[in-house]
Amino acid sequence: MTPYFSKFPQAARTVFPSALLAALVLAAPLAGAKSPEAPAEATAIDRHGIPPTEVAEGHKNEVGAFLAADVQSPPAPGGVLFVGSSTIRLWQPTMAENFPDLPWINRGFGGGRTWECLYFFDEIVAPYKPRLIVYFCGTNDTVDPKRTPESTVQNTKAFLDLVHSKLPGTRVLYLSLTKSPSRRNFWDKMDAINRDMAEVIKADPAAAWFDMNSLVFDEKGEPRMDLYRDDQLHLNAAGYTALTNAIRPLIDEQLKKPAE
Numbered sequence: 001m002t003p004y005f006s007k008f009p010q011a012a013r014t015v016f017p018s019a020l021l022a023a024l025v026l027a028a029p030l031a032g033a034k035s036p037e038a039p040a041e042a043t044a045i046d047r048h049g050i051p052p053t054e055v056a057e058g059h060k061n062e063v064g065a066f067l068a069a070d071v072q073s074p075p076a077p078g079g080v081l082f083v084g085s086s087t088i089r090l091w092q093p094t095m096a097e098n099f100p101d102l103p104w105i106n107r108g109f110g111g112g113r114t115w116e117c118l119y120f121f122d123e124i125v126a127p128y129k130p131r132l133i134v135y136f137c138g139t140n141d142t143v144d145p146k147r148t149p150e151s152t153v154q155n156t157k158a159f160l161d162l163v164h165s166k167l168p169g170t171r172v173l174y175l176s177l178t179k180s181p182s183r184r185n186f187w188d189k190m191d192a193i194n195r196d197m198a199e200v201i202k203a204d205p206a207a208a209w210f211d212m213n214s215l216v217f218d219e220k221g222e223p224r225m226d227l228y229r230d231d232q233l234h235l236n237a238a239g240y241t242a243l244t245n246a247i248r249p250l251i252d253e254q255l256k257k258p259a260e
Contacts, residue, residue, distance in 0.1 A: 055119050056116070080105070087175075090110075090234055099244070118155055136212075160200070173247065
């Protein structure tokens with residue numbers, strides 16, 4: 001089966017498609033949007049409790065590119081949606097090789113934070129009606145001194161609640177926060193988030209957990225540098241191969257389970 005993303009025309013698969021097409025998509029009203037006579041400020045409302053001022057302009061542009069690609073070639077429902085931050089985004093080039101038999105779609109955006117996954121839920125999650133969501137986001141929250149582990153957990157729980165309310169037949173595979181070498185100063189925050197999210201996922205019958213750190217640390221508790229790029233933050237090709245091999249059985253298991 002050909003992955004959704006690989007079906008897109010070459011121009012639509014680039015991170016930045018034509019400026020005109022992206023602009024038209026972003027300008028198009030969403031379902032249930034205010035009429036043209038509505039005050040201008042009504043178009044800048046919060047989404048799922050997140051104000052637009054909390055969302056990076058670059059991320060809005062990336063999502064605009066996704067929407068433009070969807071106009072060109074709308075993905076079919078019922079596939080596997082990978083969503084989250086750069087760990088998801090940088091996986092895209094090898095996904096066709098890693099998951100040749102899965103109907104996948106990649107909606108990762110570099111530097112993404114948990115509140116932005118909430119903000120863009122109605123654009124890059126709900127429309128695809130996926131059978132399974134593979135979610136990785138939260139590491140970028142930890143470098144923001146204004147954000148606490150509790151806020152990251154609350155945002156992620158809110159994302160799960162949206163999935164269960166708007167996509168009741170969809171399951172979630174949650175990938176824990178990776179304690180990468182370059183962010184050693186934030187490991188305590190990541191440990192706190194991972195502990196709490198492990199309990200959240202354990203209590204959720206429509207979700208499953210994968211511990212990323214069981215993959216990227218060796219038996220001595222040291223980071224496996226062979227799995228990282230030179231930035232010591234993102235996975236390299238070997239890292240993505242190892243991750244694919246580790247989670248593929250979990251993906252298959254989740255896809256076999258009936259909808260909750």
